[in-house]
Amino acid sequence: MGLLEMFRARVSLAPPGEDDLFDDDFQRRLEYLSVASRRLFAGRLRAERKTRRSGSGIEFADHREYHPGDDFRYLDWNVYGRSERLLVKLFEEEEDLAIYVLLDCSGSMGHGGPEKFRHARRLAAALAYVGLSNLDRVALLAWSSRVTRRMPPARGKGRIFKIFEFLRGAETDGETALADAARTFAAENKRRGVAIVVSDLYDPAGFERGINAIRYQRFEPMVVHVTDPREADPGARGDILLVDVESGESREVTLTSAMVARYREAHARWRDEIDGFCKSRQVPYVTAEVTGPFEDQVLNLFRRVGLVR
Amino acid sequence: MEFLGLAQSQLLTLLAAFGAGVVVLYILKLRRRRVPVPFARLWARVLVERPTTTLFARLKRWLSLLLQLLLLALLVGALGDPRLRGASRPGRSVVLLLDGSASMKATDVPGGRARIARDIARRIVRELGPNDRLLLAQMDAEVTALSPMTDDAGALEQSLAGYEPRDTGADFAHALRFAQDALRGMDHREIIVVGDGAYDPPQDALGAVRLEGTALRFEALGRRGRNVGITAFAVRRYPLDKSRYEVMLEVRSWSDRREVLDLTLLADGAPVEVTRLQLDPGATVQRVLPDQSGANEALEARLARADGSHDDLPADDRAYATLPERRRARILAVGEGNRYLEAALLLDEYLDVQEASLAEAPQRLRSERFDVVIFDGATLPVPSGVGALYLRPEGEASPREPEPAFAFAPRGGALGFSQVQQRHPMMRWTRDLEGAHIGRIRRYHPRPEDQVLGSSEAGPLVIAGERSGGRFVLLSFDVRESDLPLLVSWPVLVINAMDWFTGEDANYLSSFRTGEVWRIPVPAGVEHATLTPANGGPALTLPVVEGRAVVRGTRAGLFRLRAGPDTTLLAGNLSDPSESQCAPRPTLTVDGVRATRPTPGRAGVRRELWGYLVLLALGILFLEWITWHRRVTV
Numbered sequence: 001m002g003l004l005e006m007f008r009a010r011v012s013l014a015p016p017g018e019d020d021l022f023d024d025d026f027q028r029r030l031e032y033l034s035v036a037s038r039r040l041f042a043g044r045l046r047a048e049r050k051t052r053r054s055g056s057g058i059e060f061a062d063h064r065e066y067h068p069g070d071d072f073r074y075l076d077w078n079v080y081g082r083s084e085r086l087l088v089k090l091f092e093e094e095e096d097l098a099i100y101v102l103l104d105c106s107g108s109m110g111h112g113g114p115e116k117f118r119h120a121r122r123l124a125a126a127l128a129y130v131g132l133s134n135l136d137r138v139a140l141l142a143w144s145s146r147v148t149r150r151m152p153p154a155r156g157k158g159r160i161f162k163i164f165e166f167l168r169g170a171e172t173d174g175e176t177a178l179a180d181a182a183r184t185f186a187a188e189n190k191r192r193g194v195a196i197v198v199s200d201l202y203d204p205a206g207f208e209r210g211i212n213a214i215r216y217q218r219f220e221p222m223v224v225h226v227t228d229p230r231e232a233d234p235g236a237r238g239d240i241l242l243v244d245v246e247s248g249e250s251r252e253v254t255l256t257s258a259m260v261a262r263y264r265e266a267h268a269r270w271r272d273e274i275d276g277f278c279k280s281r282q283v284p285y286v287t288a289e290v291t292g293p294f295e296d297q298v299l300n301l302f303r304r305v306g307l308v309r
Numbered sequence: 310m311e312f313l314g315l316a317q318s319q320l321l322t323l324l325a326a327f328g329a330g331v332v333v334l335y336i337l338k339l340r341r342r343r344v345p346v347p348f349a350r351l352w353a354r355v356l357v358e359r360p361t362t363t364l365f366a367r368l369k370r371w372l373s374l375l376l377q378l379l380l381l382a383l384l385v386g387a388l389g390d391p392r393l394r395g396a397s398r399p400g401r402s403v404v405l406l407l408d409g410s411a412s413m414k415a416t417d418v419p420g421g422r423a424r425i426a427r428d429i430a431r432r433i434v435r436e437l438g439p440n441d442r443l444l445l446a447q448m449d450a451e452v453t454a455l456s457p458m459t460d461d462a463g464a465l466e467q468s469l470a471g472y473e474p475r476d477t478g479a480d481f482a483h484a485l486r487f488a489q490d491a492l493r494g495m496d497h498r499e500i501i502v503v504g505d506g507a508y509d510p511p512q513d514a515l516g517a518v519r520l521e522g523t524a525l526r527f528e529a530l531g532r533r534g535r536n537v538g539i540t541a542f543a544v545r546r547y548p549l550d551k552s553r554y555e556v557m558l559e560v561r562s563w564s565d566r567r568e569v570l571d572l573t574l575l576a577d578g579a580p581v582e583v584t585r586l587q588l589d590p591g592a593t594v595q596r597v598l599p600d601q602s603g604a605n606e607a608l609e610a611r612l613a614r615a616d617g618s619h620d621d622l623p624a625d626d627r628a629y630a631t632l633p634e635r636r637r638a639r640i641l642a643v644g645e646g647n648r649y650l651e652a653a654l655l656l657d658e659y660l661d662v663q664e665a666s667l668a669e670a671p672q673r674l675r676s677e678r679f680d681v682v683i684f685d686g687a688t689l690p691v692p693s694g695v696g697a698l699y700l701r702p703e704g705e706a707s708p709r710e711p712e713p714a715f716a717f718a719p720r721g722g723a724l725g726f727s728q729v730q731q732r733h734p735m736m737r738w739t740r741d742l743e744g745a746h747i748g749r750i751r752r753y754h755p756r757p758e759d760q761v762l763g764s765s766e767a768g769p770l771v772i773a774g775e776r777s778g779g780r781f782v783l784l785s786f787d788v789r790e791s792d793l794p795l796l797v798s799w800p801v802l803v804i805n806a807m808d809w810f811t812g813e814d815a816n817y818l819s820s821f822r823t824g825e826v827w828r829i830p831v832p833a834g835v836e837h838a839t840l841t842p843a844n845g846g847p848a849l850t851l852p853v854v855e856g857r858a859v860v861r862g863t864r865a866g867l868f869r870l871r872a873g874p875d876t877t878l879l880a881g882n883l884s885d886p887s888e889s890q891c892a893p894r895p896t897l898t899v900d901g902v903r904a905t906r907p908t909p910g911r912a913g914v915r916r917e918l919w920g921y922l923v924l925l926a927l928g929i930l931f932l933e934w935i936t937w938h939r940r941v942t943v
Contacts, residue, residue, distance in 0.1 A: 108347035244349035
């Protein structure tokens with residue numbers, strides 16, 4: 001019996017209808033995954049990532065110049081004897097990774113029904129669980145125009161239920177302002193790591209500013225773009241009043257099929273622009289359609305783009 | 310084009326009201342449907358290229374308005390039920406008179422005439438035109454509307470179940486007047502008569518019936534009239550022997566061949582005499598069967614062919630009669646003895662005559678109940694409700710005060726009955742009274758309410774009237790001073806008086822004629838009576854008017870009338886030769902116009918346009934739906 005099964009056997013935290021964020025079979029499959037990182041970050045605990053620093057590692061990795069203050073114990077006296085240079089031995093040490101899941105909770109995430117936000121929450125939970133399974137530190141942040149809720153970094157699979165509770169408590173409201181939220185996030189989290197942005201990217205100020213803000217603070221951003229194909233066609237025709245669900249901005253239009261087709265093209269172009277931006281910045285980018293199979297997205301799609309190995 | 314549904318003014322009002330509503334709704338600013346989108350800025354990229362209200366969009370709205378108005382006009386027009394003027398057909402107003410007289414019970418056609426008449430009426434109803442209206446009525450001694458004036462063929466056919474011939478004649482004039490009244494003020498009036506046509510000329514107290522432009526149609530039915538019937542049947546008790554009676558009947562043949570018949574007389578249901586009759590075609594036989602006995606209350610005559618076959622009309626093969634009730638009346642004769650009077654009273658065995666002197670009479674009048682008191686000379690007060698016969702009364706108790714002096718017969722002559730009211734029950738069968746000779750009389754002065762039944766030049770001889778709630782008869786002479794006792798009229802006069810006092814009416818009817826109004830005397834104080842067929846059947850409650858239960862007899866047979874504590878047996882007979890002569894007549898002429906055969910209603914092609922208008926509206930709706938669904942007009 002897995003950990004989740006044991007826990008569920010004792011306590012049912014989920015309200016009716018909410019306990020299927022992850023089923024048991026899905027969680028067992030996630031346990032074999034871990035988050036891949038393009039870079040190695042220094043961690044405070046030993047983990048499954050390698051970092052090069054002078055420390056208690058076993059496997060020798062490299063040398064570097066001695067600087068005042070370095071521990072004398074790591075001086076390579078053999079090299080000093082041969083070349084009279086003070087070099088410090090560096091060992092590869094397994095360290096944990098800081099993973100920050102930034103969940104978009106703006107009003108647009110709740111548009112068109114509960115599927116979109118639900119999908120986003122399940123993605124966030126899956127990412128978090130993968131991180132916890134690999135002994136990484138996982139923190140969650142809910143944001144819209146600012147960071148609205150926070151879950152401090154947690155480590156170990158046993159913390160997944162805290163994450164579930166956090167995600168269940170998330171609600172959609174407010175406008176999207178990723179840049180502001182990113183600045184707040186960077187200021188509050190000194191430890192660098194992977195910042196996975198789960199969002200529909202409907203940011204009036206441009207999501208690019210938010211991604212750049214993360215990058216500039218030396219976090220490694222990843223973008224999970226939650227999309228709903230129904231948003232490419234509002235379904236209505238004729239004389240209508242288009243209302244932005246976040247800002248309330250409205251506009252009278254006489255909507256025709258041709259106009260909808262043009263909008264669909266504009267929507268596709270916008271997604272291409274996002275993809276192009278991420279590629280140019282080497283930011284991993286993946287789209288997750290709410291109508292697509294969730295398990296495949298998590299297991300296959302993430303692996304394809306290198307989010308998991 | 311004309312409108313048979315809503316009036317043009319109503320249609321215009323509807324069109325104006327709803328049209329104004331539609332136009333106002335189009336003039337008002339369109340309340341747009343709110344469509345939330347997650348990211349309006351993305352829409353801005355598209356919308357900036359296209360204004361929201363283009364000329365084409367406005368045109369589409371005007372096109373939509375025109376379609377709506379066209380739809381409205383089509384629907385309102387359909388409500389008006391428009392017809393092409395040339396295609397509309399005027400509706401007829403028809404009164405269908407179904408002959409319900411006794412002759413319709415004839416069986417000369419398979420199933421009987423009534424069933425054929427019902428079938429013909431059903432066919433006429435089904436052939437009514439779309440605008441025709443018809444009133445169904447049964448015509449017999451009276452006219453009974455079986456349905457209202459309606460174009461509902463189903464209701465008319467259903468009302469045909471109420472048609473049933475009766476044992477009466479047909480009052481054709483009354484039926485025609487009824488039809489004329491029902492059709493008054495209507496266009497294209499028609500009267501259709503379905504029957505055998507054997508009706509009297511339509512004439513009544515108002516004169517001959519005029520058609521006044523009403524078309525008359527006639528559907529004749531019946532094949533022949535080979536019938537023999539009892540046209541009269543009566544019975545009466547002998548006045549002087551009420552246990553016996555004589556029967557009079559008349560049998561008539563309308564057959565075209567010699568008929569051999571058995572006439573059976575039944576007394577209280579038991580056959581008492583069978584007579585074989587032979588009637589030539591058109592012959593009438595009258596039979597008086599004297600000195601009959603055995604029946605207490607009812608007699609029935611049955612006529613049947615000797616070979617066991619039936620004639621065409623069984624309704625007149627039976628006749629019924631009832632006998633008056635026999636009751637012993639108690640008579641008190643007060644006086645010193647009058648043999649002429651006593652001899653006359655002895656003739657009626659149903660009189661219980663007792664004698665009393667003037668001295669003992671008061672005591673007996675107080676202690677005993679008598680129906681009649683006879684005063685020979687002297688008088689006494691009479692109890693209330695008791696009849697009294699006064700023979701030249703004297704004294705204070707005399708009903709009418711006499712003059713002191715007598716009036717004598719002229720020398721060498723005699724007083725006699727110069728005037729006699731033969732129609733009064735007292736004076737029936739007393740024709741030889743005029744040969745009576747009277748020596749002297751005493752003059753009495755009758756009151757205005759009295760009736761002088763017989764009088765001489767010298768004064769009244771017989772006075773009848775009422776006093777103290779009872780009847781009295783006063784003879785102003787002493788029979789012993791006349792030769793009246795030598796005449797047959799004397800005992801008849803006495804017996805008539807006793808019958809008049811005791812209620813035994815010489816006008817007693819042994820049977821009533823169907824089709825007439827029966828007025829049957831009932832006891833005082835009774836407000837309604839119940840008439841029940843003697844052989845079973847539903848009872849009929851009759852009103853009582855002026856002491857008589859009133860009903861129009863429509864059925865032949867024996868009936869029991871219950872009125873208060875009394876029950877009376879009644880007999881009703883068809884006794885109508887015009888009905889017994891049931892041979893059909895192929896033609897019918899009224900007001901000099903010979904009736905033609907009914908014509909079916911001109912159904913034709915129903916040139917109703919409302920259906921096409923609705924179809925067109927549906928087509929436009931379909932077109933509108935397609936254009937909306939394919940986003941052409943949105």
